Each structure stands twice: as C-alpha cells, then as structure tokens.
Amino acid sequence: MAGATTLGDLASAIGVRSQEESAIVAELKAGSEAAYAWLIGEFQQPVYGLVYRIVNDPADAADTTQDVFLKVFRGMKHFHGESSLKTWIYRIALHEAANRRRWWFRHKAKETSIEPETEANGVSDNAIQLALTDHADSPFDSVAHHEVQRRVGEELRKVPEPYRTTLILRDLEEMSYEEIAEVLEVSLGTVKSRLTRGRDALRQRLAPY
CATH class of the missing domain: 1.10.10.10 (Winged helix-like DNA-binding domain superfamily/Winged helix DNA-binding domain)
Structure with missing residues (x-):
C-alpha cells in the first residue's frame, strides 16, 4: 500500500494482516497525513473508552487520550512491529492512564466536586x-x-x-x-x-x- 494517499485506500487495509499493517506503518513513518487521519479515526474512540474506564473522569480521559496520541505520533519511528499496532497503542494508553490515575490520587482526590457524574461520549x-x-x-x-x-x-x-x-x-x-x-x-x-x-x-x- 506504499504511496496510498486517500483514506479509502488506507481504510481498505486496516490491520487485519501483518503485511497490510506493515504498509500502514510505513505510511505513518513517512508522515502521511492520510495515514494519521486514519489512525485517529480508527483508534481515538477505543482509546478514549479504555482510558475512561481507568481514570473514571471525562475531562481527564480526554486529556490523557491526547497525550496518548502525542506519544504515538512521536514514537512511531521507534515502532518496529514486535507487536500489532493496536496492542502497541493500547500499551501506551494503559501506561498514560495509570500515570493519570496515580496523579489523581495524589492531588485531585483531595478536591471536593459538587458536579454529578456525567456520561462521556457514551461511556458511563x-x-x-x-x-x-x-x-x-x-x-x-x-x-x-x-x-x-x-x-x-x-x-x-x-x-x-x-x-x-x-x-x-x-x-x-x-x-x-x-x-x-x-x-x-x-x-x-x-x-x-x-x-x-x-x-x-x-x-x-x-x-x-
């Protein structure tokens, strides 16, 4: 899929086989905007849902999800396919969520909130x-x-x-x-x-x- 420039081309090769995933990773490493758009579209909601279940706060989950994708974008050059793209991203997400949760217990847990718990993008x-x-x-x-x-x-x-x-x-x-x-x-x-x-x-x- 090298040289693919449209979301349709990328979406047709969603990582169900290692060869196709390698092609997507190559596009990501090459800085393809379409590849990064696909990555966000494919993983943003699943990552947010996972992070929310760990940190249990919509705002913290949104901030942490942004941090996750920054780490993914910056770390893509170090991804060598030892695991699938999905599990690599989830590993980063769990690490960032755990860090956020530890921070919450050290700092934010002492604060008293008068706001009721709310749903977060359908996750509550x-x-x-x-x-x-x-x-x-x-x-x-x-x-x-x-x-x-x-x-x-x-x-x-x-x-x-x-x-x-x-x-x-x-x-x-x-x-x-x-x-x-x-x-x-x-x-x-x-x-x-x-x-x-x-x-x-x-x-x-x-x-x-």
Whole structure:
C-alpha cells in the first residue's frame, strides 16, 4: 500500500494482516497525513473508552487520550512491529492512564466536586455493557437490571490491579488472550490467571447484591 494517499485506500487495509499493517506503518513513518487521519479515526474512540474506564473522569480521559496520541505520533519511528499496532497503542494508553490515575490520587482526590457524574461520549457507569466472550465463566452473566449494571461498574473499579485492567481488556474491550498478553507484556498463563482471580474478586464484591 506504499504511496496510498486517500483514506479509502488506507481504510481498505486496516490491520487485519501483518503485511497490510506493515504498509500502514510505513505510511505513518513517512508522515502521511492520510495515514494519521486514519489512525485517529480508527483508534481515538477505543482509546478514549479504555482510558475512561481507568481514570473514571471525562475531562481527564480526554486529556490523557491526547497525550496518548502525542506519544504515538512521536514514537512511531521507534515502532518496529514486535507487536500489532493496536496492542502497541493500547500499551501506551494503559501506561498514560495509570500515570493519570496515580496523579489523581495524589492531588485531585483531595478536591471536593459538587458536579454529578456525567456520561462521556457514551461511556458511563450506567452504560457499561458487560457482555463477555466467556459467558459461562463470567460474573456478569446475570446482569440484566440497570441498577445492577451500575453496581457492577462501581465494584469493578474497586478490584485491585493488575486484575482490574485484565478484566477491562478481556471483558469490556473483548480483546483476545494473545492481544492482552502483548499489551501487558506478560505470558498467556499470567493473563488467564489474572483474569480468573479478577473475576473471583469481582464475584465476591457482587455477592451481597
């Protein structure tokens, strides 16, 4: 796809095969404006949704998403395809979100807000859709009522790391075990272990309800 100059050309080669993704990466490294427009269009909303679930604040999520793409743009020359483009971007997003969350706990958590929680581009506590790939093994199976969904979202935020992030990537982002392993830079066995322990922790938190 070298030399592609239109969004249509780029969109037709969305990274479903390594050869096509390599071509997109080549365009990005060459500074193609169309390639960067495609990148933002393809990943901005997913990255924002992921970051929001970590930081739980619309404004912080928006700021962090901007930081993520700045890191992506500046770091593209250092991307050599050791992982997929998606998992590389998600890895940056998780790192930036974790930094923002740590900052929040050190500084912003001491502030008192009188504003109610609001939805953020369709992502809110009440709108968390907990449809899991592994339905038989999921603590979300019986979640049907709106209030219960809200409670699940609240309790999910209380699950300790690294189990919480693994739950988010698998059960909300619906990433494969292999993708999660790449994003977190851990083994498949570690992913499955964290997922099991995270789901158990969430089940225990939901037991009173």
